[in-house]
Amino acid sequence: MSRSAEIDKIYQEDQKTRTLFKRGDVYDRPAELKxxxxxxxxxxxxxxxxxxxxxxxxxxxxxxxxxxxxxxxxEENENWRSQENHLLGFFMSRKAARLGILEEAGSMVSRIERYLKASGIPREYGLELVSKTPFKVCTINPRISDEQRLDAGLPLRLNEMMKEFCH
Known part of the structure; x- marks a missing residue:
């Protein structure tokens, strides 16, 4: 799927939920937030x-x-900061690792760990550095599905996303 088509699809999903909200229809708020x-x-x-x-x-x-x-x-007046910054940091670390800075493998793991800790999600939903040589980062428990991660509050498809690093 092209980037523009995927963005359009995401936008349409977003607007569908907003339309339900504006009309006062009943919808699944927890599912919408996830x-x-x-x-x-x-x-x-x-x-x-x-x-x-x-x-x-x-x-x-x-x-x-x-x-x-x-x-x-x-920290005084710090509650406005979004935990999603940890996840954006994860994407940044993953991109750096893709571009050759393999020591960012540990950073990928720590960014996810910080999000899990802040969100009260068990560590087993996260990542682990399996090996530095050869470079390998995998989900801690691959039996936890991406849907289970989403239900727990981790909005990433880690099993799918980490295939390139867990071989």
Whole structure:
């Protein structure tokens, strides 16, 4: 599917939910929130994949995004920061690894860990660095389906996304 066609599909899904809301129809709010988050994550991923940056830029920006407050930290007036920054940092680290900075493998793992911790999702839903040489990052528990991750509040299809790194 072309990027434009996929963006249009995501937009149409988004607008369908908004139309139900505006009309006062009954809809599944938890399902809508999960779908909205999954759609934002796909747009983040597409955005990162199209940026004309080098590997080092992606790695550095990922480190900046990791410093999103996790909600459990006592910082005054920091509750406005979105946990999705950890996931955007994950995409940045993944892109840096794709471009050759293999030490970003651990960063992919830590960005997901920070999101899971902040969201109260068990660590087993995340990633692990299996090997540095050869480079290999896999889901901790591949028996947990991407749908189960989505239901738990992790809006990423990690099993699918990590196939290129877990071989």
């Amino acid at each position: 779908s909205d988050a999954a759609n934002r994550m796909r747009l983040f991923e597409m955005m990162v994949d199209d940026l004309p940056w080098n590997a080092r830029d992606f790695a550095l920006v990922s480190r900046v995004f990791q410093h999103t407050n996790t909600g459990g930290e006592s």
